[in-house]
Amino acid sequence: MGQALPVTSVRVVDVERITPGTxxxxxxxxxxxxxxxxxxxxxMKLCLPRAGQTVPRLPERCADDPYGMRWYEAYLAIPEAERPWMRGFTVRSYDRGRNVMAVDFVLHGDAGPASRWGAAARPGDVLGMVGPSSLYARPLPAARRMLLAGDETALPAIATVLEALPAGTGAVVYAEVADPAEERELPPAAGGAEVHWVHRDRGGSLTEAVRDAGPELDGVGAAWVAGEASAVRELRRHLVEERQLPKNAVEFSGYWRRSLTQDDGPTEEDLAEAAERAADAS
Structure with missing residues (x-):
């Protein structure tokens, strides 16, 4: 299960505003x-309709490609004016009994197609979905105590990691959000978790909060870091070079790039990050 990169349609069944901005x-x-x-x-990736569309136009499955591995070629073959916006998301939860998948949308006005769509979403709306796939799954680093750090975009994944940690693993969480109203309840880890909220409206930043952390990080032997790409790279360097965590004990992922969208090509830093991940996996 999960060895393909399927392209399918998903239908909205419920919309809940869990914070003012989510x-x-x-x-x-x-x-x-x-x-x-x-x-x-x-x-996974969600495909959002272009202006004037109510349902996104999805790439067609190739008859000679049963595993859907050439979906991106088919996606690019769609005329640009009709090609759906595609954005990466993390599954927050899946209720197998109800067959319902929950996804958190960060809302920041009309700045992007995902935010615009999420703010106006109603039951019955339809999106396309690519994945998820275990081809891209990476095991969590093993440790008795783990650091989880990220911004709003990483909170769904942080919640799933907390739910998945074994009983012998404790966690310390640093989460950057816009203001106190954006805090939300996170699930307890089986081994216990300490949560530290960092508020941008009060001048806080994720990288500074982790750098300045004292005894809170005592005993941390591994880390999971995600969010804005440059902040993630800075945190990884800090954890490896200054806190002496092994490279393979730091799982990291840049979910978004400041001043750029997922439609923009990779920067030199993006390529360097990809090379680092490949080197760690080899």
Whole structure:
């Protein structure tokens, strides 16, 4: 299960505003039971309709490509004016009994197609979905105590990691959000968790908070870091070079790039990050 990169349609069944700036949108589809896995940090891409469309135009499955591995070629073959916006998300939860998948949308006005769509989403709306796939799954580093750090975009994945930690692993969480109203309840880890909220409206930043952490990080032997790409790279360097964590004990992922979108090509730093990940995995 999960060895393909399927392209399917998902339908909205519920919309809940869990904070002023976050909408939790629940989807269903007949294909979901075969796609969802019992693991944390399931990442996939949602295809959003262009202006004037109510349903996104999805790439067609190739007859000679049963595993859907050439989906991106088919996606690029769609005329640009009709090609759906595609954005990466993490599955917050999947209720197998109800066949419902929950996804959190960070809402920041009309700055991007995902935010615009999420703010206006209603039951019955339809999106496309690519993945998730275990081809991209990475095991969590093993440790008795783990650091989880990220911004709003990483909170769904952080919640799933907390739910998946074994009883012998404790966690310390640093989460950067816009202001106190954006805090939310995170699930307790089986081994216990300490949560530290960092508020941008009060001048806080994720990188500074982790750098300045004292005894809170005593005993941390591994880390999971995600969010804005440059902050993630800075935190990884700090954890490896200054806190002496082994490179393979720091799982990191740049979810978004400041002043750039997922439609923009990779920067030199993006390519360097990809090379580092490949080197760690080899």
């Amino acid at each position: 909408a939790r949108i629940s989807f269903t589809a007949d294909e979901l039971p075969a796609l969802m896995e019992d693991r944390p940090d399931q990442q």
